[in-house]
Amino acid sequence: MMTIVFSLFLLTMLVLVAVAILRTENLFTAVMLSGIFSLLMAANFFVLDAADVALTEAVIGAGISTVLFLGALALTSEKDRSPPVGSWVPLISASALGAVIIYAVMQAPRLGDPNAVVHNHVAPWYLEKTPELIDVPNVVTAVLASFRGYDTLGEVFVVFIACMGVMSLLGRVRPRKDSIKLTEYEERSRNLRHHLIPRIVGKMLVPFIVLFGLYVQFHGDFGPGGGFQAGGLIAAGIILYSLLEGDWRGRELVPEWFTSLMVAMGALLYAGVGVVCMLKGGHFLNYSVLFEDPIKGQHIGILLVELGVGLTVTGVMITVFHAFARRGVR
C-alpha cells in the first residue's frame, strides 16, 4: 500500500515538475528543474523494480546531463525569450497526440499484470536460461552484454559517433601556451577555487565517487551496475574535480590524449572481443568459445565487453564536458 501511495506521489511530482519546466522563462531554472525531473524519474524506476535503469538515470540524467546543459547555458544565454503565446498549432498537435495516446492506453494491461503480453514472449526464456547458459546473477547484465550484445555494440558506436560530432562542432583547439598564459586562463575560466568549503568538501568526494564507479563496473554481473553506469560515475567524479579546480587542472589530472584513447579503445575492445570469438570458430560476440568451459568464456567475455563500454562512456563524457568548458574560455 505504501509503495502505491509513494509511486503515485512520485508520478504526480513528475508531471508538476514538467509543467514548471515548460512555464519558466529562466533557462537556469529550467535546467535545475530538469535535474530534479531526472532524479524523480530515477526514484520511479527504482519503485518499478528496475535498479539498473534507476542507477543509470541518476548518474547520467540528474548528474552529467545537468552539467552539460549548464555548460551550454554559459556559452549561450540564460533567458528564454520565446513569445508567450505563439500560434495554436503546437497546442492542438500536443492535445491530439495526448488524446490518441490516452485512448490507446485505456486498453493496456494494468500495471503489474503478470498476464500482460510483454511478460509472456521472450522474457521468461531469458530469466530461465540465464543461470544455465551464462550463470551470472544479474539477468539485465546477461541480456545486455551477451544475449543482445549486438544491440549494445551498436549503442556504444552511437555514443562514440556523437562524441566525434561534438568534437568536430566545438573543436579541439590545441592549447596555445604562448598566446594564453596559465594564470590568464585560470582567471577567465570558471571554477570554485575561491570558495573554500565546496572546494574542500567536493574534493574529498572525488576519490570515493571513482572508487564506487570501479565497484559498479566490476560488480555489474552480480548486482545492479555495469559499464554504462560505471562510465557515468567515474566521469562524474572527474567532472566534479574539473568544476572545483577549473578545467585546466582537470585536464592535467586526466590528460586529453588519455580520454581520446579511452573513447577509441573501449569501442575497439568491444568489437575486438567479437572478432576473437570469430577467430576461435564461433559467431561474432559468442563468448562461449573463448575458453574450454563455455560458462567461463561467457564470464570473461561479459567482463571484457563491459570494460569496453565503461571505457568509452567515461571517455566520451569527459571529452564532451571539456569541449564545452574550453569553449567558454576562448
Added chain:
Amino acid sequence: MELLGLYNYFVFAVLLMVGLYCILARTNIIKSLIGLTIFQGAVFLLYISMDKIDGGTGPIILEGAPADTIYANPLPQVLILTAIVVGISTTALGLAVAVRIREAYGTIEEDEIQEMDREQ
C-alpha cells in the same frame, strides 16, 4: 482501482504532451532540447512501467532465493538502460549545435535566426 493501474500510462501521456508542446511552442533552442529530454523521459517511463510484475523483484537471481520468486521483465530495462546513455550523447550533440548557432547568429531564438536569414 482499474484506473489506478493505468496511472503510469496517463502520466506518460501527459509528459509526452508537455514535451511535445515545449519542443513546438518554444522558439528558444535550449528550451526545445529540455523539452526533448522530457519527451524522452516519458518514453523511458512507458517502457519501465511495462517491466513490473505484482509481487516481483528486480531481475537479479541470487543463490538460495525461493524457486517461486517472481522477477521483473529484464528486456525493457536493457533497452532503456542503453537508451539513456545514447540520449545524453545526442543531447550533447544538440547542445553543441546550439552553441555554434549562438556564435554565428548571436542568439538562440529560432524566430530571430529566421529573421536574419530572410534579411540576407
